[in-house]
Amino acid sequence: MALTIDAEPIPLQIHADGIVRVGGTRVTLDSFVAAFGRGATDEEIVQQYPSVSLADAYAVIAYYLRRRSDVEEYLQRRRDVAAAVRRDVESHFAPEGLRDRLLARHRN
Secondary structure (H helix, E strand, O other), rough: OOOOOOOOOEEEEEEEEEEEEEOOOOOOOHHHHHHHHHHOHHHHHHOOOOOOOHHHHHHHHHHHHHHHHHHHHHHHHHHHHHHHHHHHHHHHHHOOOHHHHOOOOOOO
């Protein structure tokens, strides 16, 4: 039997909300890259996210290493969107004194 070498698809999917997820799971590329950036190995990432297969973990890290600038650009856009949402929420609901307001409600 001869060894065949086939290109495997990258186990990443862009969902309708624009978020990239790993291997048909709910694990985001953001979470995956953050764990890798903290020094986690592929095996440790799979332990943290057991819905991701080890083969998919290696494929995603390889993709990230080969396209680091593209992935970092995507992650920066996600951080920018998150910051804009946070500013919008805080403009409508001031975070100052939130803990005190919640505790006061709890006492009543």
